[in-house]
Amino acid sequence: MNRSRALPAAVVSLTAATALLLTGCGGGGDDKDSGKDKIAGADEGGKKSSSPSAKKSEEPAIDRPDMKLPSDVDVVFEKTSLPDADQAAAAKDAENFVTAIRHGIVKQDPEDAAYKFYSEYQGPAFKYAKDLIKKNVDAGYTVTGEQKFSGTKVDVVKDKKSAVVSFCSDATKFFSKEVKTEKVHRTQPSVKDFASWEILMTASDSNKGLWRAKQAQVRDGAEECRS
Template identity: 40%
Template sequence: MTPSPHREPSVNRRPTLLAAITLTAAAALTLSACGGDSDSKDKSNDKIAGADTGDKKSASPTASASTAADRPKIELPSDVKLTFTPEQASDDVKSAVLKDNAEFTRALNAAIVAQDPRLPALEYYTEGEGAAASEQWVKAFKDAGWTVTGTVRFFDRQVTVNSKNSASISYCGDESKGFSKVIKTNEVKGSKVTKDSYIAYGAQVQKNKEGVWELVKISSTRGADRCQP
């Protein structure tokens, strides 16, 4: 199932990433369930509120990438592990996109763990309505009293550079070892691995004036054939 922001995250599934940010949806949020048992009736193309980037900060063509010192420090607990393959590309621009996509993913998980919808690190890697959607996403888990645990593997990460300040990235997520956890009881939900434990993602990013590739749009397809082991 795909709960609304006023309902609990899907039982027995690990909510790790924004399911979708669309240009037309502006208010509704649904949670993409990840990993664990597969009893969802709506197993693909999960969606949340999206971002029209028309009022997005314009990126300077001469902007240089922010230094490591400028970027927020993201810390995850020892029971939350995320891996990314590949981490780099032969092209510098594509490598930067890969890095910032990974940092966005880590920031989103860190925000869920911290139960902080306005975690600075998450805001750093999102923009406009995309940032608002990310905030709602984390708030849904905070309201439900749920967090995440386990290991999620992101692989087959491919970047397409559309322009100097625009790019897209597609990748797969293996959430077969990632789970939901009830904060109050530490109860871990879900253990059964199914086709829906593997998700295909497609994201659009734009480079801001600091040189950070911010998330502005993302979609997912649960159980995608291209991501199956």
């Protein structure tokens, strides 16, 4: 079985090019955003918000879903320092969205609550996550090993309601595993193991401090992500 198709780093073909994540996607923060608002000015991101620490202290605790992974699955995100509280929150929940997909696969549940919590309901990212989990379940595959993510960058647009989070992934030590036999399908490391990610995140109006994935662009074979 082709590992790039079995693993969560598969390419998702959206109706728009990656550039649309910055210029033409819906930017509302509602949990069921209609997608009609346009994101513009992503190059204006990175501005510091006033008193980010005070802002964080005012926000109520978010009741997040449990995403405990089995001992043989490790999703590692390189630590990064971001100057803005909104950037940090968007990046963290983009990471949570990625982890949620793996959680759905190991749980063998296309209706897993985790990815639904971290994506806009029935949006492109929601459907991408569900489809990827379902394909693995239908094929009888789960995952095992370690996948690393690095080079996180965040562009927050001027309305502070949308952000594009990008990073690279390394799946050279991440493999598909047959659920019934537990046979691991190991492959030799190659450029196909590296992927470039861009996730459009939107801030939730009803759950302050929470960001959800609206769209996801994942490109396998990303030479620039190969160290």
